[in-house]
Structure formats: C-alpha cells, structure tokens
Amino acid sequence: MFMGFESLCELMPLNMKQLLLPLFLLLSLSRLAGQDVEDPSLRKPYNLVVQTGISLQWFESQYKAFTLSIERPLNLYNHFGVQANFFFANDFNYYDQGVTNDSWEVAFFSKSFFRGRLTGRRSNAYIGPDMRFGRRHALYNSGFDLNFEKRTSNTVKILARTGWQYHLGRLAVLEFSLPIGLEWAKFRDNLPQPPGFFYYGNNRTTRFVATPLLSLGVGF
Amino acid sequence: MKTFFRTNTAWLLASLVFLSGCIFYQRYPMAKSRLTKIEKSELTFYILDAARPASRVWYVSEADFRDDSMTGFLIRLDELEAQEVATIRGRQDAKYSKNDVLMYVKPKFAIALGDTITTTIAYEQLEKIEVHEVNHSKSIAISLLCGFMPMFFFTAFLFSY
Numbered sequence: 001m002f003m004g005f006e007s008l009c010e011l012m013p014l015n016m017k018q019l020l021l022p023l024f025l026l027l028s029l030s031r032l033a034g035q036d037v038e039d040p041s042l043r044k045p046y047n048l049v050v051q052t053g054i055s056l057q058w059f060e061s062q063y064k065a066f067t068l069s070i071e072r073p074l075n076l077y078n079h080f081g082v083q084a085n086f087f088f089a090n091d092f093n094y095y096d097q098g099v100t101n102d103s104w105e106v107a108f109f110s111k112s113f114f115r116g117r118l119t120g121r122r123s124n125a126y127i128g129p130d131m132r133f134g135r136r137h138a139l140y141n142s143g144f145d146l147n148f149e150k151r152t153s154n155t156v157k158i159l160a161r162t163g164w165q166y167h168l169g170r171l172a173v174l175e176f177s178l179p180i181g182l183e184w185a186k187f188r189d190n191l192p193q194p195p196g197f198f199y200y201g202n203n204r205t206t207r208f209v210a211t212p213l214l215s216l217g218v219g220f
Numbered sequence: 221m222k223t224f225f226r227t228n229t230a231w232l233l234a235s236l237v238f239l240s241g242c243i244f245y246q247r248y249p250m251a252k253s254r255l256t257k258i259e260k261s262e263l264t265f266y267i268l269d270a271a272r273p274a275s276r277v278w279y280v281s282e283a284d285f286r287d288d289s290m291t292g293f294l295i296r297l298d299e300l301e302a303q304e305v306a307t308i309r310g311r312q313d314a315k316y317s318k319n320d321v322l323m324y325v326k327p328k329f330a331i332a333l334g335d336t337i338t339t340t341i342a343y344e345q346l347e348k349i350e351v352h353e354v355n356h357s358k359s360i361a362i363s364l365l366c367g368f369m370p371m372f373f374f375t376a377f378l379f380s381y
Contacts, residue, residue, distance in 0.1 A: 037348075039251040114356035118258050118321070119250045123356035162364065164357055178364070208378075 041120030045073040046219035049173055053215025055085055059208055063099050064088045067213060069107075076122050077115050083107040085134070098139040100150065105134025109161055109179075124164045130179045132157035153185040157209060173219045180210045242363040245314035246355040250321070252343045255285045265321045266305050267294060269330035270347040273322075276330060277302035280323075289342045296335040314352045322350045 049071045057063040065088065071081025087103040109130040114123035134155045163177025185205040265283050269276035278294040297305065305322070308314050324347040325333075333339065 037249045037251050039253050041254075041257075114354075116248060116351075116353045117318075118254065118263075118351045119248050119353060120254060120257075121248065121353075125356040125360045162360060164361075 039120060040116070040122060041076065043076060043122075045076045048072055049079070049081070049217060049219040051173060051175060051215040051217025053175070053213055053217075055211050055213040058210045058212070061090075061099070063090060063103075065105075067215060069215065069217075071109075071111070077113045078110065079113075079126075080110040081108075083109060085132075087136075100137040100139065103134070103136045103138070105132045105136075105155060105157070107132040107157075111161070111163070111165070113165075124166055126161075126163055126165065128161050130157075130159040130161040130181070132159070136185065152188045153205075154188060155183055155185045157181060157183045157211075159209070159211070163213075167219065171218045171220060173217045175213070175215045175217075177213045177215075178210065179213070181208075183207045183209045242359055242366060243315070244311060244355045244358045244362070245318060245352045246358075247308065247314070247350050248353050250349040250351050252346060252349060255290065255343075255349070256287060260285070263319050263321055265292070265323065266297075267330075267333075267341070268302075268306060268322055268324045269327055270324040271327035271330070273306045273324060274303050275299050277305050278333065289340050291338070291340045293338045294333060294336065296333075308352070317352045320352065324348050324350070 049069075051067075051069045051071075053067050053069075055065045055067045057065070065085040067083055067085050069081055069083035071079045073079045083106070085105045085107065087099050087101065087105075089101040090098055107130055109128055111126040111128040113126040115121065116123070132155070134157075136153050136155050137150055138153065140149055140151055159179035159181030161177055161179040163175060163179075165173060165175040167173055183206070185207075260283070265280035267278040267280055277297045279297055280290075280292040280294055283290060283292040305320065308317060323341075325341060325345050326347055329341070329345040
C-alpha cells in the first residue's frame, strides 16, 4: 500500500529526519526545469577509429584471421577505412585447402550509419560496401597420394558489409560486422587444376563468402 | 543458370516481403532544437500535459516553430482520442504513429490551456518531446536472423556445387 509522506515521517526516527532533510534540500537544487536532450546530429564525430579483432571466413574452406583496421569519419554518419587481414595457418585435408600464415588481404570499406528521421540520432547499425584484395598461399592435395603442394592465388572479394558499432564511454569502440558477398581467386601459376568440388575451370574459383568480424578498438 | 537466377530472385522477393514486417519502431526523445530543423509537412503535432498525458492532449494546427518558441492553434482532444495518441499498444501502433510528434508541456502551463486556443509556447515550457522511429539495430538483427539466414545458407549451398 502507498504510504503518505507524513506517515512515513512519523515512522522515521528523529536522527533519520535530520539526515534526510539536507538530502531533500539538495534535490531542490538539481536541474528539474527541463529534460531536454542534446541534438545528436551536432555531436562531434571521432577523428580516427583504430580497431583490432578476429575474423572468420566461412563456407567451404574456413579461415581465421587477425584484423587491423583504421577508419576515418567523413561526418557523424559516414565512415571510410582500410582493413588488413592476416590469416592464421589452418589444418588441411583432402577436400579442403589449407592456408598458410603468410596469406593476407587488404579491405577498403565505407560505413553508412542509419539515422533517426526526426531525432537525428546515429544508430549503431550500418551498411556499406567492402572490397578486398589479397594473396593466398594455400596447400592443395595434388592427387590421391596426399602430396600437398603450395600454390599462390590472388583473391578479390566484393562484399556488402552490415554491422553494429558501439561506442563504450569516451574512447572504447566495440564492433561486430557481417560482410557477405563473393570471392574470386585466380592462381598465379599454370599448374593443372587441383582436385576439389568448387573449381570452375580457367584456374579460377568463385565462392560465396561470409566473414564475420568481432573487433575492439579506440576512437579519438 | 537461368533456373539459378529465377530461384534466387524468388527467394529475394519472398525475403523482401518477409523483411517488410521486420521493422521495429520505438519511442525516442527528441531535442527541442530539432523542431526548427525537421521537415514538417507530413508530421502531426500534439501537446500533452506531462502530469496527465493520457487524458489532457491538444492537437496543434497551423504550427509555426521559431528558435525559442512555437505558435499554434490548439484543439483539445476528448479522453478517448487522447489515450489513443499517448498510448502505444504494439509494433504496428508505433509504426502508425511515426509521424506524430508528442510535446509534453509542464503541468503548470498546461492547466491554463483552454479547449481551443491560439497560443505561443516557449520551449522552456516543454518537459520533453517524443517521436517514434525505426530501431535500426534491432530491425537489422532480427531481419538477418529470420529472413536472410535461410537465403544466405541456400546461396552458399548453391555455390558449393
């Protein structure tokens, strides 16, 4: 049951009343006049965001990569940046292609954050294009004798990048993104095709890829 | 190849129809300074008594916003209409209210307002302003989970062979 303020005061011991009185007086000094919020569209964006994280590449062969990215906000709602991915060596088997740890790729991306139509607030979610160029040193099984050979290919990825970037406090930035798209790989040598089920001839491979990324960094 | 594109187009269309239902609206506070910046042609403005928002609501006609005050012709809504304006019952209701701007005035000021009146309200008299907007983070996350994921794995499956 709701208890009135007078009844509450009657129940309080005298010393508690003396304690609460200055507290209530302090409340009267607090800013009760207006609850106006800051216009989010006038918020100053970061000058630079530097992040590092871990990325996966999915479908068929799976790779893990260490990522390092730098992005520069054009304004509060649009960022562009560069990302370097350094792949970790992974296990390989008959069907899979194992990547060695000297494989890398460079991504050029932009992020367009969604915005509130009336409030002007910047959403945590964004979309944007992502284009990647890289070199993959992979181990292929050249036949049925489990004789693996190292082959090098140039890779190009064209992806649509969706993600969520959270600003934690003044400096910390946490991001999860899910770029999805296509990858084209072209071998740099003219060796015969390695076995496998995803090759389409002319020394080219085309794949549907998703590269989820979890990164943490600073914005300043 | 033709079958591949036909199948994927059908998936894409089906997903788009599905995703149109995955847009979530939410009530957000709006800064008073935004009133002079926003496009007002599609918007409907309401004044609400901050003490009794569900029963004391005015529709603002011919609203004119300046840097520090607004002028308009206020028409008081009956209690049923007031409750409709102030209460959001669900996702669809929030979507239908996306063009409503709810301006909460201080009770001391609201008590002096008549049923129909042309008045000027200084922004100092506004407690807060609320609008309904798309929650993009939630909408995209749910859309990806529910809509795109089946298509995503289906396309991956197609490229695997």
